[in-house]
Amino acid sequence: MMPATIDETRQTILDHLWQLLVRGGADRRSPLHTPVVSSITEAGAPDARVMVLRKAEPALARLRFHTDARSPKCPQLHGRPVCVLGYHAQENIQLRLHGQAQVEQDTDAATAAWSASTLFARRCYLAQYPPGTALEAPASGLPAEVEGQQPTPEQIAPARPNFAVLHIEVQSIDWLHLANTGHRRCRFTREGEGWAAQWTAP
Ligand SMILES: Cc1cc2nc3c(=O)[nH]c(=O)nc-3n(C[C@H](O)[C@H](O)[C@H](O)COP(=O)(O)O)c2cc1C
Structure with missing residues (x-):
């Protein structure tokens, strides 16, 4: 499929939000270092938890x-749709990312991530x-x-x-920028290797 244009x-906004995510994966002081990852339980109830973003790859939207x-979130997430939520307070930007989750325990990627961890x-x-x-009684185990x-x-x-790696293939991003001069919101949708963009009401 031809990349969308x-x-x-909006390309500047898209590039900037991915820069923030890349920074989130690399810098523990970034507010996007600890987004919320949501899931649906077996009983169909929503659940969510803070997780450390280890890496964001704009070219792969991943x-x-x-x-x-062993965590209950693994079967809840594996092969399922997922929403990741972050708020960058200094930039007044909320990011809601939707995509497909993949939990890998026994792959080369998981072994590489394991070896690279302290x-x-x-x-x-x-x-x-x-x-x-x-x-x-309370204990770390x-x-x-x-x-x-x-x-x-x-x-x-x-x-x-x-140890497992959770990969998220990002399929759409809801970008919301709060400003006194007027809030702005845009939905980016992955199309092939590019993105389509749609302004939306904040
Ligand atoms: C700042 C912070 C960072 C966390 N990072 C992770 C993480 O990278 N991976 C993870 O599985 N849990 C992480 N947790 C713990 C989860 O929020 C959650 O409590 C745990 O994974 C159990 O969730 P579950 O019952 O949904 O599996 C973190 C919690 C906090 C407060």
């Missing part, structure tokens, strides 16, 4: 997150119980020998099966 104003493969970041995947397991300290590569190795 959009006018310069986002990457990391999670515990030992501290990987430590939470050593938790003995899947996220959401009922506990007798981490083995005592790594609680409060960085695990060794040998200690972390058994945690690898608990």
Whole structure:
């Protein structure tokens, strides 16, 4: 399919919002570093949680997150539609991204992401119980020998099966810019390798 074309104003907005997302994936101080990822539970109820955006790839219209493969959100998200919500307070920009989720546990991409993570970041995947397991008392679930300290590569190795990558193929982006001079809103829709853009009422 031929790439869709959009006018310069909206192309600038699209480029800028992707820049913010790229920054969100790279800079822990960015407000887009911790967007909300939503899902629908098996019972059909909405659910949402904050997740760290690990990488945004504008050319592929793709986002990457990391999670515990045992978490209930994995089956809720895998192969399903998803909404990711972020608000950049300094820029007064809300981004609502809709797309398709893919949870990968056993792929080269997941292994590469695992290897690129710090030992501290990987430590939470050593938790003995899947996220959401009922506990007798408050606890991290981490083995005592790594609680409060960085695990060794040998200690972390058994945690690898608990690690998964969540890829989101972005299909549309609802951009909302708040301004005293007039709010602006635009919906960008992926068309082939390009984007179509539609101004909408804020
Ligand atoms: C600042 C912040 C960052 C978080 N980052 C992640 C993350 O990158 N991956 C993840 O699975 N959970 C992350 N969480 C925890 C989730 O919000 C959630 O509590 C956990 O994943 C269990 O959710 P679930 O029951 O929907 O699986 C983060 C929470 C906070 C507050």
